[in-house]
Amino acid sequence: MSSMKKIIECVPNFSEGRHPQHIEKIVEPFRAKKGVRLLDYQTDEDHNRMVVTVVGEPAALKAAVIEAVGRAIDVIDMRTHRGQHPRMGAADVVPFIPIKNIDMQETVAFSRKVAREAAQKYSLPVFLYEKSASRPERQNLADIRKGQFEGMAAKIKQPQWKPDFGPAKIHPSAGVTAMGARMPLVAYNVNLDSRSLEIADEIAKKVRHVSGGLRYCKAIGIELKDRGSVQVSMNMTDYTQTALYRAFELIKVEARRYGINVIGSEIVGLVPMEALVDTAAYYLGLEGFSNEQVLETRIWE
């Protein structure tokens, strides 16, 4: 029965997905460390990239992340790195997510501390992104990463792309890194009783933010060849503002136009409890419900 510890999640992406010894070296600082817990890591050979999921208390997490960034700089050489996924550095992007007893503002401050320390320690240019961004054009990772590692040496010399911390030139072998605080992402897919990828894409366009849909929703149509059906595949980028059920119900509404039905949905990977509690509360019309009524939150607070 633990206390009111602050918990932050970190989901760093490293540009290494092929060499087991290198992968283990990078992950190792997250193992068997007090105050830090490695939840998962996944590697992709085609992307030549790995995604680590780790949670921890701020001080311990900061130390472990900075150590892992150092390991990535040691074992990865971006000058010879090849992979399908866009990338700009050995430690490509390091997002921090507030989980428990900590708010976004404090997580932004935390991300700045980690960025400053890592930049100093490794002479690494670091860009702050998402909620930590120092200017609007740096909020989206894709804008920072445009040009990738190969274009970064020239890009970083432009005044508007001076990094937030570290030197205004790339690390010769490790490139540059983006760090910042963001909300948890929920990977949420809605399945349609149709074989038409075109229709799935049309519906995706209607629900996603960029083309007039929901503010915190990214969406594309996907073909499920095994099932002979299609789905709207979404990233819900702030479930506290754009609820899962809203996307689900809106897709039902849009599907009607094509005379097709929603046959179900799926959550890929982890989802914060609050997103599901909110969904239950909506459909049951729950009045005055508080997350503290969930038994588990009382036990593991």
Place this chain on the structure above:
Amino acid sequence: MSSMKKIIECVPNFSEGRHPQHIEKIVEPFRAKKGVRLLDYQTDEDHNRMVVTVVGEPAALKAAVIEAVGRAIDVIDMRTHRGQHPRMGAADVVPFIPIKNIDMQETVAFSRKVAREAAQKYSLPVFLYEKSASRPERQNLADIRKGQFEGMAAKIKQPQWKPDFGPAKIHPSAGVTAMGARMPLVAYNVNLDSRSLEIADEIAKKVRHVSGGLRYCKAIGIELKDRGSVQVSMNMTDYTQTALYRAFELIKVEARRYGINVIGSEIVGLVPMEALVDTAAYYLGLEGFSNEQVLETRIWE
């Protein structure tokens, strides 16, 4: 970040709700004890009764519960006890609920150990009830408690009411106790846009088990005078078998007969996360969802 500790909840009911010093004496064994956490306690002067909610690891919880039962025997005299709520002993009923890393079977075994030890230590007759019951007619607490403290001296002498542990005669001042394992109760109320208590009662009859409704649902109609409306007030006695959404949807169906609408619902007190996850999964048609995808379960496992 704790380990795979077994966690049991205990919600003992003691026949004391009027004297603060006595109340504090009974609660005290649950305070500031390693491996045990007092979540809540509520007293009722009219009922002259208190309900404690505590969670803990088996060994520590057993010790604390046995100590608290001893305190109740010390400070309560059933011969002079008056209160509106039915009761048969100082420690009237002691339910145990499996919460984490423990199943019902193991919780039943645990309840038997606590019952045996308390019976020996205090020469207290203890009846096993609910999932721990030694015979079907002892499953329902109301059947065991029938006759209350005043009738128990005679009842306990009948062979079919020989207690499971302890002497076959009541404790002179503390009566008898029921102990056993059960599922978590969820207090769940559905609000109707009607002022008719009669209609709320009619609908309650249709959804509750005893009169032909859902297996793990108890229900009555209740008048909400302040709001000028009525509700179906339910105890969901096994949400893993009778889901909350099933009761909610069934009440909607039944309400149609009277031309009235369901305007919302409410959960009173604590609810296990799984009950809400299950509700969200139903309404979103979630495929292949596992509780382990809830971020919090990974952090506080």
